[in-house]
Amino acid sequence: MNASRTLYLALLALLLAAPFVGYPIFLMKVLCFALFACAFNLLIGFTGLLSFGHAMFFGFAAYVSGHAAKVWGLTPELAILSGTVCAAGIGLVTGWLAVRRQGIYFAMVTLALAQMIYFVCVQAPFTYAEDGIQSIPRGKLLGLVDLKDDTTMYYVVMVIFIAAFALIYRIIHSPFGQVLKSIRENEPRALSLGYNVDRYKLLAFVLSGTLAGLAGATKAIAFGLATLTDVGWQMSGEVVLMTLLGGMGTLLGPVLGAAIIVTMQNYLANLGSLVSIVMGATFVVCVLLFRRGIVGEIAHRWGKKA
């Protein structure tokens, strides 16, 4: 217990000091995607549900948040809030539909629903299709703090990330979280114990989607862009990879996975196709040989020693 507390404190210190050693734009990207991956992990790692369409939350919230900030002129925290609320709404509707199926079917349904949202985004006038929503203003937080400076913006993103991460931590370690884990382990047994499994799954889905939306809405404000890439199926696949690589079912795994993937994409960005190849290869290797992910493996080895 003490070991993990020191670990968290060390990470917090790292986050606080980061903008002075790193490039704030890059760091913000890592944090947004880390949040996205953590939200996704809530569903797959702790409830056992693979959603292949999480980009719909991330991307749609980004569009709404961007639109709110640019066209409606809302302050950044309200813009992010509106994006997150929309994501929650989508989560409710799509979750209700998807939960009717299990396992593989669930994954395919989420994929197809996400694709539908993608095409809606292509057609809807407010998203400007291929152009995306550009030049989203960062505005003034609460009408007071100008977010134009990259470092200031970074700290806001960092606070959002930490708050959401703490929320996920609380959810996992609560009675609700225990029920989710039991559903992941053995759904029929949970059902036989009298739990309304479908309702728990739906709730987990909505929570996961809302937090993913939070990540997307924040990303739109921080980077000033919301595009079709954010709602595409490749984005859904990326978040799966981040979580798989980092370690499904661990708390810090998705964060690490996100950091690795975002860094890799940054370095390979100019070499377009290489990104796909490396990601595909990583997927294959992870599934075949490395299913616990990095953090999962570390925890496993540590556990063995103790």
Added chain:
Amino acid sequence: MTEIFGIPTAALFGQLLLGLVNGSFYAILSLGLAVIFGMLNIVNFAHGALYMTGAFFAWMLLNYAGINYWYALILAPAAVGLIGVLIEKTMLRWLHQLDHLYGLLLTFGLALLLEGVFREFYGSSGMPYELPAVFRGAFDVGFMMLPKYRAWVVVVSLFLCLFTWYVIEKTKLGAYLRAGTENPNLVKAFGINVPLMVTLTYAFGVGLAGLAGVMAAPIYQVSPLMGSNIIIVVFAVVVIGGMGSILGSIITGIALGLIEGLTKVFYAEISSTVVFIIMAIVLMVRPAGLFGREK
């Protein structure tokens, strides 16, 4: 110009025909997916990428070796089938005992890999594939020009689908395959080589995809992205039709192609989402799919 519901017949039938062509591709691809899922319980995300690979092989055969379309119809699917054998034997084999989600993840990774490799070498904008001379031109059927090649595609797809359905549902080989998935140990006890059957089934399924790719090459541009564009629609088709049902996938595929074509005439904007809307409706009304059995 004659009109039905205020739409000129030329437009209506033209779009329906194009829809039928698209539907044929949906049918072949969802058929392959259904066969693979039925036998192996794996959702083959790489199906779209292998369809694209088939198209590329046809293109490469023509442009590097001067081998024309007719030979490509046989060689390319065979090559894709071989790749399928490779994939199954080296990778999918290890995932049989695990949660089926891992199969989906693995094939997703393979799809990314394949797409990335082809994009690296050929760019993403697509290469033209020369139509064989006998297919050039169109039949003038009065209300529209029907390109000869597209008519050919429809005919061949129908034939393929019926052939596959017949083999699986009506022949002894098909019976072994179906038994092998239900109870592999029992079937093994009868002396039938179940692992071999599994491998061949996967190879056959992706071979079908490869064949669809060759047929698609002259119509759509041969592009690394052609697989990912179509695979998700095919997934929706399979969910609507019911995962285990072969006949279901064929009928649903064609029907959805036609419906897509119709929406293009009346309300073009939703043509890309109509498949998913139907999927949502089916999920609410009949979660197992229109023809499916709850597994």
Added chain:
Amino acid sequence: MKRKLLSVAIAAALAFGVPITQAQQGKLSGDVVKIGVLTDMSGVYADYGGPGAVAAARLAVQDFGGKIFGKNIEVVNADHQNKPDIAKNVTQQWFDRDGVDMTVENLNSAVALTVQALGKEKNKITIVTGAATSRLTNEDCAPNTGIHYLMDTVALSNVVGKAIVKDGGDSWFFLTADYAFGHSLEKDTGEVVRANGGKVNGAVRHPLSTGDFSSFLLQAQSSGAKVVGLANAGGDTVNSIKAAAEFGLTKKQNLAALLMLVTDVHALGLNTAQGLYLTEGWYWDLNPETRAWADKFSKVMNGRKPNSNHAAVYSSTLHYLKAVQAAGTDDTAAVMARMRATPINDMFAKGGTLRPDGRMVHDMYLFQVKTPAESKGAWDYFKLKGTVSGAEAFRPLAQSTCAAIKK
């Protein structure tokens, strides 16, 4: 003890760092002139810009002499795959971390808008050649940093659109690429059509980089319009024209390729493309100067001849370098002032001027694609039908909706 050491170290670093950066201000930032070529290297517009644009920029640096004030000139390039977010990412890093002073090319229109806005924010020069949306010098203008060098949708519609309407094409249906460029082109051409007595029957939008145009063309056929205007470019235009031929659209209707370059005609082949009207700002076979440059280009590009975009990249890069030399520094405001003060007289344009709204005004040419019989060989594709002066082709400065220039 350790803390003291650390603070001394930080102070020392700052002390040395600050004067070093200040010393550069008289001359070149970072002791080098870095030019970034941002383009689509492998997608639907790869022939339009792509490796040819990078080669053109390098030729300009070479012809300039390779060095400036004794320091190196570097050319970096990146592939944005037609995605504005990748473009923004790369350009941001170029400006913030890599010390890039100017970016050039910047197709497509969505990317151009993003990059120009970024250049405005960071006070760095952005030269757009390959994108056509007229928004760059109107609603989304950036007069202090952004330059729109080649053509724009207004010029395209004024030259090609007008010519076709005058020729009898008075009812139009648009096949539009669903992004900034397509929308701009559809709007501007529509205005020209209506201004010249024609009407617009309708339009259908298609996603960028569509492979199969059959269903869109069917809609065009059933519209009954005399002219089907292709408000798209690059690979999309090529595929639309091919599909139109396949479906026999050209039997009853005329195709208008609103943006087509010599490289597109090369991809189509004269059999399919013959007779089409198009406009470009430059063609390799216009005069001895253009031919000489085209030869230089094709030597480094495997025998492919340059299109107007490649020529524009060359010309704008050279103009920039000359301005830096004349200004004595690569400071943005000084260089922009020089670029505006000096007319452009090279193989690309004669008497070209850079306007306050960022628009580079030069002559545009109306071409018609030759028939196979008329062509003497590969790349001999156009016959010149007319020259339209810059003043006529582009929107007059007085009508520009650029808010930043106070008239």
